[in-house]
Amino acid sequence: MATGATTLLAKSDEAGIKSVVVAGVEIETERDGQLWLHFTPHDPRRYVSAADVLSGRIPNDRIEGKLVLIGTSAAGLYDLRTTPLERAMPGVEIHAQAIESILDNALLLRPNYALGLEICLALAIGIGIIIVVPLLGALATVLLGIAIIALLGVLSGYLFVSSGILIDVVYPLVSSTVVFLLLASINYLREEKRRAGIRSAFSQYLAPELVEQLTREPDRLKLGGETRTMSVLFSDVRGFTSIAESFRENPSGLTELMNRLLTPLSRAIIERRGTIDKYIGDAIMAFWNAPLDDPDHAKHACEAALAISERLDALNEALALEAQNGGESIPPMEIGIGISTGLCMVGNMGSDIRFDYSVLGDSVNLASRIQNLANSYGLRILICPETAARCQDALAIVAVDDVRVKGRKHAVTVHTVLGGPELLRDPKFRSFRTAFETMRAHYLRGEWIEAMNALEASRQHYDDPRIYRLLDIYASRIATLKRRSSLEGWTGVFTDMYPGATELLTTDQNWTATQPWVEGS
Structure with a gap:
C-alpha cells in the first residue's frame, strides 16, 4: 500500500520461497517466507508522539515523505515483544526496523541450503x-572437539558479521555432543563389563589388591599369551592318599580337611603376589610375575614356600590338639615344594570350549620334578639354580645336590631355602653353609676324607632337624664311595631314576650302584 505496487512477486527454488519482490525491491526470505531481521537496540528517535502530531507541535518536514507506522508503546496494551537485544520492545518498532532493513538491504540471510x-x-x-x-582416546577427542567448536564458532561469526549469513552451528554441535556422550557411555559399559570379567577371572587366585590393580590398568593384562621370565611353584602333601582313605566313610570330613589345608596355603601364595594356577587334589600349582609384573618374583615365591611350611606346621599342631580332645586322629602332614625360575609362556590355555589362565614351559616341568625330589633329601623346599641366584642375598639358601631329573639331559644344582633374612644373618648358619659348601667341593672332586671332615664340621656349626637327613645322605654316600677302587666316570650327579629315590649316575654305563643312595620314604 505504501509503495502503490499492484503486484507481489515471489521467487522460489526446490527448497521453497527464495525472495519476494515489492515495487522493484527484492526481499530475501526463508523458504517459508519469513524474514531474518538484523535487530538494533531501542532508539527513541524513531518515535513521534501521536498527541504532538495532533496538536501540531511536530514540524511537517519531520514526517513528510516518510513511511509512518502507527502503534502503541504502553505496557498495558500488550504489544511489547522480546528481541535478542531488548527485554521489551514495542511491536511497532520491530516493524519499523524490518522496513529499515529492507530499504537498506540489511536483512540477515539464511540460505535455503x-x-x-x-x-x-x-x-x-x-x-x-x-x-x-x-583411535585417539577420550582426552585427545575432547581437545579436538573443543578445537572444532571454536572453529565453527569463528566461521559462523565471520559469516554473520561480513555477509549477514546465518548458519546455525548449535544443531551440529549438540548432535555431535550426543554422539560423543553415547560413545562414552558405551565405552564405559564395555569397560565395566571388561573389569567385571577380569574380577571374575582372577578373584579366585589373585590377591584382591592385584585384582583391583588389573581392573584399573587392564592394558597390563595380555590374555592372548606372552613369554615372560617367571617363577613357578609346585607343592604336594606327602602321604595324603592314605589320609584320604581314612575318610572313606566320612567324605564331608575329608572336604573340610582339604579346605583347612588349602586355604592357609593358598593365602600364603596370594599374600605374596602369587597367582594360583590350579589345585590338583592336595597339590597346588602357582606362579609369579603374571599377569602383573613382579620384579622380585623369585624372592616372593621362596617366601611363599616358607610361609606354606609354617602354616602347615600350625595346621598339624591344631589337628593334634583336636585329636587329644577326642577329634579325628590325623597323622602329621608333610609337604614337598619345588620352585623354578625361567622363561615361560603364560596366557589363556585350553580349547574353544573351556580355557584357563595358565603357564607352560620347561621351568614348569622342572618345578614339578624337584618338588618330587624334596622328600628324598628330608627337605620341604627345593629350588632351581636361577631361583637361588636371585635370592642368595635375601634368604638362607644352601646348595643341596647336582641332580639330573627325568626328562632333562643336563644336571641342575638344586638348593633349599631354610629361612628368611634373620636366619641368613645368623653366624651359626653362615658357618654351617660355609662348611657344607666346602664339603660339597671336596665331594665333587672325590676327596672323601676332606669331605667327611667338612661334613662333621657342618654338623657342629648348625643343629637343625630339617637337615639331619641331608647330612646323613652325604655321610652314607661318602662312606660308600670311599670303598671304590676307582673314580672313573664319577661326575657327582644323581638322577631321579624312579619316584622317591635317586641313584648314582656315572658316565660308565656298566658301573651302577647296587642300591639307591637315597631311599624313598
Whole structure:
C-alpha cells in the first residue's frame, strides 16, 4: 500500500520461497517466507508522539515523505515483544526496523541450503567422532572437539558479521555432543563389563589388591599369551592318599580337611603376589610375575614356600590338639615344594570350549620334578639354580645336590631355602653353609676324607632337624664311595631314576650302584 505496487512477486527454488519482490525491491526470505531481521537496540528517535502530531507541535518536514507506522508503546496494551537485544520492545518498532532493513538491504540471510549444510555438518562431525574416539582416546577427542567448536564458532561469526549469513552451528554441535556422550557411555559399559570379567577371572587366585590393580590398568593384562621370565611353584602333601582313605566313610570330613589345608596355603601364595594356577587334589600349582609384573618374583615365591611350611606346621599342631580332645586322629602332614625360575609362556590355555589362565614351559616341568625330589633329601623346599641366584642375598639358601631329573639331559644344582633374612644373618648358619659348601667341593672332586671332615664340621656349626637327613645322605654316600677302587666316570650327579629315590649316575654305563643312595620314604 505504501509503495502503490499492484503486484507481489515471489521467487522460489526446490527448497521453497527464495525472495519476494515489492515495487522493484527484492526481499530475501526463508523458504517459508519469513524474514531474518538484523535487530538494533531501542532508539527513541524513531518515535513521534501521536498527541504532538495532533496538536501540531511536530514540524511537517519531520514526517513528510516518510513511511509512518502507527502503534502503541504502553505496557498495558500488550504489544511489547522480546528481541535478542531488548527485554521489551514495542511491536511497532520491530516493524519499523524490518522496513529499515529492507530499504537498506540489511536483512540477515539464511540460505535455503543452510539446513542441509547443518545436517551434513552434524553427520560429518558425528561420523568423525565415531572414527576418531577409538583411535585417539577420550582426552585427545575432547581437545579436538573443543578445537572444532571454536572453529565453527569463528566461521559462523565471520559469516554473520561480513555477509549477514546465518548458519546455525548449535544443531551440529549438540548432535555431535550426543554422539560423543553415547560413545562414552558405551565405552564405559564395555569397560565395566571388561573389569567385571577380569574380577571374575582372577578373584579366585589373585590377591584382591592385584585384582583391583588389573581392573584399573587392564592394558597390563595380555590374555592372548606372552613369554615372560617367571617363577613357578609346585607343592604336594606327602602321604595324603592314605589320609584320604581314612575318610572313606566320612567324605564331608575329608572336604573340610582339604579346605583347612588349602586355604592357609593358598593365602600364603596370594599374600605374596602369587597367582594360583590350579589345585590338583592336595597339590597346588602357582606362579609369579603374571599377569602383573613382579620384579622380585623369585624372592616372593621362596617366601611363599616358607610361609606354606609354617602354616602347615600350625595346621598339624591344631589337628593334634583336636585329636587329644577326642577329634579325628590325623597323622602329621608333610609337604614337598619345588620352585623354578625361567622363561615361560603364560596366557589363556585350553580349547574353544573351556580355557584357563595358565603357564607352560620347561621351568614348569622342572618345578614339578624337584618338588618330587624334596622328600628324598628330608627337605620341604627345593629350588632351581636361577631361583637361588636371585635370592642368595635375601634368604638362607644352601646348595643341596647336582641332580639330573627325568626328562632333562643336563644336571641342575638344586638348593633349599631354610629361612628368611634373620636366619641368613645368623653366624651359626653362615658357618654351617660355609662348611657344607666346602664339603660339597671336596665331594665333587672325590676327596672323601676332606669331605667327611667338612661334613662333621657342618654338623657342629648348625643343629637343625630339617637337615639331619641331608647330612646323613652325604655321610652314607661318602662312606660308600670311599670303598671304590676307582673314580672313573664319577661326575657327582644323581638322577631321579624312579619316584622317591635317586641313584648314582656315572658316565660308565656298566658301573651302577647296587642300591639307591637315597631311599624313598
